[in-house]
Every structure is written in structure tokens, then in C-alpha cells.
Amino acid sequence: MNHTYKKIPMPIRYLINTALIALLLYAGNAVISSGITNRAQSSLVLQVGIYIILAVSLNIVTGYLGQLPLGHAGFMAVGAYTCGIFWKSAAGSALPAPAAIVIGLVLAGIMAAIFGVIIGVPALRLKGDYLAIITLGFGEIIRILIINLSGITGGTPGLMNIPKRSSFLVVYLAVAISCIAIHMVMKSRHGRAILSIRENEIAAESCGIHITYYKVFAFALSAFFAGIAGGLYAGYQGLLTPSGFDFMTSINILVMVVLGGMGSMAGSVIAATVLTSLPLALQSLNTFRMVIYSVLLVIIMIFKPSGLMGTYDFSLSHLLEKLLNIRQPRENSPAQTADKKAGKRNG
Amino acid sequence: MLFLSQLINGLQLGSIYALVALGYSMVYGIIMLLNFAHGDIIMMGGYFALVTYAASSNPLLAVVATIVGCVVLAVAIEKVAYKPLRQAPRISLLITAIGISLFLQNAAQLIWTANSRAFPSTSIIPSITFKVGGLSISLSVLVTIAVSVASMVALTFLVQKTKMGKAMRAVSEDTEAAQLMGININSTITFTFVIGSFLAGIGSVLYCCRYPVVNPTLGSLLGLKAFVAAVLGGIGSIPGAVVGGFAIGLAEVLFTSIGLSAWTDAMVFAVLIIMLLIKPTGFMGRSMTEKV
Secondary structure (H helix, E strand, O other): OHHHOOOOOHHHHHHHHHHHHHHHHHHHHHHHHHOOOOHHHHHHHHHHHHHHHHHHHHHHHHHHOOOOOOOHHHHHHHHHHHHHHHHHHHOOOOOOHHHHHHHHHHHHHHHHHHHHHHHHHHHOOOOHHHHHHHHHHHHHHHHHHHHHOHHHHOOOOOEOOOOOOOOHHHHHHHHHHHHHHHHHHHHOHHHHHHHHHHHOHHHHHHOOOOHHHHHHHHHHHHHHHHHHHHHHHHHHHOOEOHHHHOHHHHHHHHHHHHHHOOOOHHHHHHHHHHHHHHHHHOHHHHHHHHHHHHHHHHHHHHHOOOOOOOOOOOOHHHHHHHHHOOOOOOOOOHHHHHHHHHOOOOO | OHHHHHHHHHHHHHHHHHHHHHHHHHHHHHHOOOOOOHHHHHHHHHHHHHHHHHHHOOHHHHHHHHHHHHHHHHHHHHHHHHHHHOOOOHHHHHHHHHHHHHHHHHHHHHHHOOOOEEOOHHHHOOOOEEEEOOEEEEHHHHHHHHHHHHHHHHHHHHHHHOHHHHHHHHHHHOHHHHHHOOOOHHHHHHHHHHHHHHHHHHHHHHHHHHOOEEOOOHHHHHHHHHHHHHHHHOOOOHHHHHHHHHHHHHHHHHHHHOOOHHHHHHHHHHHHHHHHHHOOOOOOOOOOOOOO
16 A cells, blocks of 8 residues: 555655755855845854754754863864964965865864763763753863963954855855754764654663763764854954853853754754844844843743654655655555655755 | 852852842742842842932841832732633743833833942941951851751741641642642642742842842843752752752852953853753752653
8 A cells, every 4th residue: 555655756856855955056046146135144054054064963963962162262263273273374375266165164163062072971970950051061161271372362352354154155164064064963863862862861872782882972963064154263263362162152052942943953043043033033123122032032932842843853855755645545554654764955 | 268258259259149049939839930130139129228228227237128119019929920820831931020020120211310329238247357267258158058058947947847848849740639639729729829929038138248239131141040040050949949059159259269250150051051951950940741
């Protein structure tokens, strides 16, 4: 009876998603370069992209691993300063711009991942709220280190004159690659191991999953992408100050993840987009906007505690399959629900 | 002599941290919530004192208004924002607390602008200095330490000897079992918030007397440090919060006095991290074993 349900074969799924990513890139580029958007709007697009990476990367630890870190801005800071310093020193050299961008971002990610491991190994011995507090402490320590190591980082006035290399293309590609990479890791056996830790740590351990290894792995992966987002942030701002990476930044990212629904990548993407654009949209309300923002946050949490999307994830191929089968009376077979997860998400 | 005066200095700061940490610790003990809005309630308390004093020039009235204002505010927050989320996942509750914290900061900014205002500290506690030997101690230091210690003694009595205190301990031990024994959970939780914010009100006045400036972000750093103190002592434990508060206050003064003032905040967090790694539940926290 499964034969009545039409499915899209695997290579075509990839093709559909690749086409969609390319189409969005083309459309976005056309809109930006046509000059319809004003400066504030096109810089908002970059900001949205950066926050999408931050939210999706935090979602690895919060949504998939089920821990609560409060120091994500610390990893972002590490990446931002690494990338900023690299780009500044590379600006005078013969290194071509595309190579500098890629090397800078990868370096930012690796540096942040190293910090992720350094912080993760001790922090992950603790559970729940204690983990939250210890990551908060580490985040603050990173910020204070940046303030005090003014020889390298520029201290409180900040790191200035970073080449502005985060163009729409760079940010878009980074977002797409990050989302696809995270999605693929989560669908692999490593991803399933991480999910099993969230569901039940003790049960996972008795099934032979190396808890500490996977916790640190998830932590480092999350830090890696936060570092890349930090690098993009450096190239977007052109100026880095320690106050941009304070506790409130970590909280903002966490709010995006929770509001979107923990464990839902689509939720993180949507929440990051909405929450980043909201202050600009509420600009006319001026002084009231932050008050409205906070009230909205409380109201959403009271009426929809699991976040806007819950754990639901969007899959284009799956949607198309549904459309293909809409004419036939559907029988709910177990095989079809098992296949649900096979579709690829797109940033 | 310098050491002794720094010690007293640290005790003053520590007693304020302890008062604020108690609020964090009690709320955590009873509903497992890291109440991020606690620091901002203290900030609002500073403004209440400022406004009341400006209107009445009566220091006693200002203190009373601060405490009453903090209590009313905290109870209102608990009823409106936290109560509907009793059954929700804990992270939703945490985000709500963060939302409330943001709301209070921005509301204060809207009402009283973002500029810092001078706090009439000398009108509330007169600036008199006593000289004992070569040591000079100001009245505000003595008042701070005395009031804090008195509040802590009163709190211990309340929690250990009264019926309400027994109910509070029962609810924090096991909410459902307490409910089955006929304890009204909601009123017990509200009572906990009343006590916590009462102490916050006192702490608010004392803190503003030490650092006589009020601004909308006053609560965040104080809140964060008091929170660290609560965790250091073992969150959920009342004597732990007091010990943690004094430890953080003394450590902070120590780091400042040996010339590391730029690193003080980092050191405070480093102390916390080292502590948590050695004894993950803090000085006096209960360790919880997970049963399968």
C-alpha cells in the first residue's frame, strides 16, 4: 500500500534545495543591488544573517543537546576579534580578498571552537542551572579579558578600522553553509547521539554513547559557528567594542532560540529574522520599542511556552510530496512517517 | 590597620550582597527559577527611594516606600508573569524572568531617563565617622552591617520557627508532597517573593547609600554578583547565600586593594568557576543524585 504514496527521490531533493538556495541568492542580490532598499534595510539584512547563524548554532546546545549555556556572546567575541585582527593584518598583504575572507572566517570558527572545548570540558561536568551559571561566568571573563588585553584587542575603545568584508554574498553563503552543515551533522549518527543525550542522559550512556565526548563535541560545534558569526559581525561593523559582547547579547540569542522553539532550526531562523527586524520595524514608536519588545516576550512565553514552532521543522521536499499526493486518499503508513525527516532544510 | 579597614569595607559590601543573594536563593529554592528580575527590582527600589525622598524629604518614609514598593512590584510580577508558567518548562520561566528584567530596565529608562541621578545618601544615613584607635568607621558602614545581620537573624527565625517557614521549607523540599499535606502552594510561593523582595528593598537602600548613584542599569551588575554569591554558597540554601555574599564582598575588596581593580569582576567569576568545579553544589548546597 506504500506504492500509492509518491515520493521525491533523493538526488532530486538535493537539486530542489540547491536551486532554491541559488534562487534566493539571485533574488536577494538583485534586490540589494537594484537600490530599492535603503542603507538601513540592506544593513539589516546582514544583521539578520549574522543572528541566524548565532541562533542556529546556539540551538545545537540548547535545542538538540538540551543544555542551557548563557555565554554564547563570548564565543562570538572570540571569533570576531580573531577575524578582525586577521583581516586588519591581511589588508596590507598580497592575499586576495576572497581567500582572506575564507581564511579569516575559518580561523575565527576554529579559535572559537578551541575556546568551546576549553570551556566545555570543565563546564559540562555540571548540569542544568549550574552549567548556565558557569558559562555565564566564562562569557563575562572573555569580555573582561578583551577589555584588559588592550595591546591586542584595543581595549574599551575597541578594535578599529577592520575592513568591511561582510557583503551580502559572503553573509548569505555563510548562513547557507552553516545551516546545511548543522542540519547534516544533526541527521548523522553523531547528531542522533546528541539528541539521545537530550532525551535521557542515563539511558543514552547505558546504550554506549560517550556522553562527555558528545557534549564537548556539540559545544565545540556550536562555538565554531558562533565564531564564524562573530567574524561576519567584525566585517559588518568595522569596529569591535567589548560592550557589544556582554551578557545581554547572549540573552538575546537565547531568546531567539527559545522563542523559535528549541530544537527547531526553522524556528531559530524565523525568530532570529523577526527579532532582529523588530527594533527597526518599531522605530516609529521610538522610546517605547524596548518596552514593547520585552512585554511581547513575556506574553509569548505565557501563552506558548514551547516557542513559536515547537520542535517542528520545515522541509520543502516534504511539502512538495504532500502536494503531489493531495489528490489521492492517503493511508497513513508507518514507512511514510519514518521517511519524514529525510528532506533537507534550507537557510 | 589598612587590612582592618579593608575588612570592614568588605563586610559592608558583603552584607549587601548577602541580602540580595538571599532573595535569589529563596526563590530558586522554592520554584527552581533563576529570577533575573531580582536585580532590577532593586534598581526600581533605588528610584522609589529617590522619588519619595524628593517629594517628602522624610528619610524614614523613603525607606518604607522603597521596601513596600519592592514587595508590591515583586508580588505583582509573580502573579502576572510567573504564576501562569508553573507547569511550563523551566526554560520558558527563565526567559519570562529575562523579559521582566528587560521590561523593568526599559520602563525605568522611559520614566526617569537613562541619566544617572544622585542618591541622597547622606540624608538617609548621616555621614558621621567614628574613630576607634587609628581606625575610622562611618555610620553607614555600621548601619549596613547591623541592619543586614538583624535581617538575616530575623529571616532564620522566620524560616526555622514559624509555621509559614515550615511550609516554605516543605515546598522547596517536595512541592507535590507539600500540597498533599494541605499546604497552599501559591500563597507559600507568594510569601517567599514577599520576603525576598523585602530583603531586596533593604538591600536597595543600603546599596544606594554606598554607591550614591541611581540609573536604570544599576541592578544588572549588582544582581549578577549577588547571584554569583548565591551560587557560591549553594543556591537554595539560606545560610549558604549569607556565606557566599560575604565571600564575594570580601574577595572583591581584596582584589581591588591589591591593585587589580580592572580584573575584579573577572576574578569574582573565576572564584565561582573554581568553586563549582571543586564542589559543584556550592558551600552548602544539597547534592542531588539522579535516580533511574
